[in-house]
Amino acid sequence: MKLQIFIILFGFLFIINIWGCGEFFININTNEEWIIRSKDNIVVHYRPERYTNTPSPTDSIVNIILDNKNHFYELIMDTLDIKFSDNILVYLYNSGEAYQKIDRSKGGYAITEMLSYYWVYDGRPRIHPNGRTIFAGGAHELVHVITGQVLGKPGTHALDEGYAVAIDGRSVNTVFEDGFLRYRTVVELMDEYFKNGIVLKPGKLLYKIEFNEYYYANAGFFTMFLFESYGIEITNQLFPVPESKFRQRFFELTGVTFEEMEQIYLDYCDDMFGAG
Amino acid sequence: MKLKLLILLISFTVAAKSDENNTVNRTIHTGVSIKYTDIRSVHSIPLFVLPVSIGYPFFHSTPIELDIFSILKTERREHLLKLSVTIPSRITSDSGTGSNYILDADNSNYLRIMLEYNYLLRLLNWNKGALMYGIAPAILYEHKILTYISGQKITRWDLNMGIGPSIVINYQVFPRIELTGQFRGLIFPLYTSFGRYKSVSEGGHVFSSNYRPLTYIPSYGIIMKWKRKDSIISVGYSKSHQISGAKRNIDYYSSVPMLVVKIDRFHEFYISYSIKFK
Numbered sequence: 442m443k444l445q446i447f448i449i450l451f452g453f454l455f456i457i458n459i460w461g462c463g464e465f466f467i468n469i470n471t472n473e474e475w476i477i478r479s480k481d482n483i484v485v486h487y488r489p490e491r492y493t494n495t496p497s498p499t500d501s502i503v504n505i506i507l508d509n510k511n512h513f514y515e516l517i518m519d520t521l522d523i524k525f526s527d528n529i530l531v532y533l534y535n536s537g538e539a540y541q542k543i544d545r546s547k548g549g550y551a552i553t554e555m556l557s558y559y560w561v562y563d564g565r566p567r568i569h570p571n572g573r574t575i576f577a578g579g580a581h582e583l584v585h586v587i588t589g590q591v592l593g594k595p596g597t598h599a600l601d602e603g604y605a606v607a608i609d610g611r612s613v614n615t616v617f618e619d620g621f622l623r624y625r626t627v628v629e630l631m632d633e634y635f636k637n638g639i640v641l642k643p644g645k646l647l648y649k650i651e652f653n654e655y656y657y658a659n660a661g662f663f664t665m666f667l668f669e670s671y672g673i674e675i676t677n678q679l680f681p682v683p684e685s686k687f688r689q690r691f692f693e694l695t696g697v698t699f700e701e702m703e704q705i706y707l708d709y710c711d712d713m714f715g716a717g
Numbered sequence: 718m719k720l721k722l723l724i725l726l727i728s729f730t731v732a733a734k735s736d737e738n739n740t741v742n743r744t745i746h747t748g749v750s751i752k753y754t755d756i757r758s759v760h761s762i763p764l765f766v767l768p769v770s771i772g773y774p775f776f777h778s779t780p781i782e783l784d785i786f787s788i789l790k791t792e793r794r795e796h797l798l799k800l801s802v803t804i805p806s807r808i809t810s811d812s813g814t815g816s817n818y819i820l821d822a823d824n825s826n827y828l829r830i831m832l833e834y835n836y837l838l839r840l841l842n843w844n845k846g847a848l849m850y851g852i853a854p855a856i857l858y859e860h861k862i863l864t865y866i867s868g869q870k871i872t873r874w875d876l877n878m879g880i881g882p883s884i885v886i887n888y889q890v891f892p893r894i895e896l897t898g899q900f901r902g903l904i905f906p907l908y909t910s911f912g913r914y915k916s917v918s919e920g921g922h923v924f925s926s927n928y929r930p931l932t933y934i935p936s937y938g939i940i941m942k943w944k945r946k947d948s949i950i951s952v953g954y955s956k957s958h959q960i961s962g963a964k965r966n967i968d969y970y971s972s973v974p975m976l977v978v979k980i981d982r983f984h985e986f987y988i989s990y991s992i993k994f995k
Contacts, residue, residue, distance in 0.1 A: 526919060
């Protein structure tokens with residue numbers, strides 16, 4: 442009997458040794474099939490044809506993605522006035538596999554330290570507010586990668602998402618118009634929120650985390666306001682400041698108290714959306 | 718929780734006391750081991766679906782580790798004290814087909830130093846086998862430098878103190894050959910861990926911050942021991958995961974985004990030699 446117990450315990454240890462408790466959280470799978478194509482600073486990884494039941498990108502679509510991403514890469518450099526020349530890796534997971542693999546059924550997320558981002562590819566073109574047809578998001582995830590590397594780790598979600606939304610200039614969700622899926626501009630969304638009286642004050646934005654269009658648009662618009670009112674250089678210095686030190690640091694950099702700035706921001710919103 | 722800790726403490730005290738004066742069968746082994754480690758580091762992801770199957774890109778490192786250890790064994794108890802130091806090794810990246818698009822591997826490196834103590838008590842014992850359980854406090858220091866192709870650099874180090882349960886099963890396959898299976902789950906709380914992160918961008922912009930990591934390291938291993946007259950030669954394999962998340966301060970539930978996330982897998986192969994002292 443004792444021997445049987447022993448064998449069972451030993452077998453159990455042997456099995457969990459092979460599978461590992463860590464696999465309960467993460468199954469590190471490095472045997473996946475990717476096709477890689479690159480252009481300038483963008484390296485796109487995508488699935489071969491018929492890899493899943495849902496479509497994989499065609500060569501022509503990958504060309505569009507490469508062109509778009511390089512365009513956005515340059516746009517970020519110009520907007521933020523920073524130097525960055527590393528490659529950024531884009532991983533396109535087909536929609537049929539994405540939820541299991543990357544915990545997303547749409548959209549994507551950035552992995553700053555690995556200069557990468559994941560995106561759920563569903564084969565549907567979307568129109569960016571700048572007129573480009575995009576298949577793998579706009580500048581949003583690229584902004585996360587680049588700002589996290591160049592400006593330091595984000596101190597608040599408000600500026601982390603704010604930078605991404607402000608530079609990309611688009612909404613998170615699309616609307617169906619004239620036969621196309623279109624992203625709306627942040628200004629359009631904020632116009633609606635303002636008219637409904639639900640604009641978030643900066644003080645609330647800093648202490649809040651929400652992963653929805655409302656929060657993202659508010660954070661983006663607030664960041665646009667900071668860019669416009671205090672300049673890129675000062676806003677870049679605020680990017681890694683945590684919420685607990687934000688008010689003090691803001692005053693040090695601008696000479697304006699946080700409370701004064703909040704009022705200026707609300708007046709700015711009023712000027713932009715209230716009159717019409 | 719406090720009650721559980723008290724019961725655990727009392728059970729160790731009682732078990733240890735019963736063996737206190739037993740010096741007849743006491744042996745001490747002191748030895749060294751050399752270890753080849755294959756480390757794959759993946760990235761942070763939101764853990765809403767478990768397990769999440771991910772792979773690319775990953776950072777890859779294969780350090781050689783040197784261990785010095787001492788084991789004090791009595792009939793019922795075992796004390797292991799071990800110091801492990803890796804030789805700093807380069808880090809490269811694999812994007813999916815073996816290509817490194819990210820790191821300057823020659824200027825990226827990894828160092829790990831660990832001091833661990835494992836206190837084991839005998840739970841079951843029979844002719845050829847034994848089951849032991851115990852606790853394993855440890856101090857872990859990790860230092861990582863990531864230099865990207867552009868020249869920008871991230872340096873981070875952390876010092877972690879933690880403790881966790883351990884289970885060991887021994888089986889005497891032949892008179893001189895013993896097979897051992899072991900599990901250890903180390904938890905390094907925020908309160909006893911501290912780290913420092915610094916990044917220097919290509920344009921010279923510096924960002925630095927302290928951080929407080931919360932780390933869990935489950936580890937499993939199999940060892941085959943060849944017991945000679947005055948020495949033991951062992952070969953072993955173990956697999957560990959390191960799952961860690963760190964914010965800038967101890968307030969883990971604050972809305973400040975994560976500063977450092979580690980998801981690493983270690984495959985370790987080693988050979989050790991120890992000498993017996995009576």
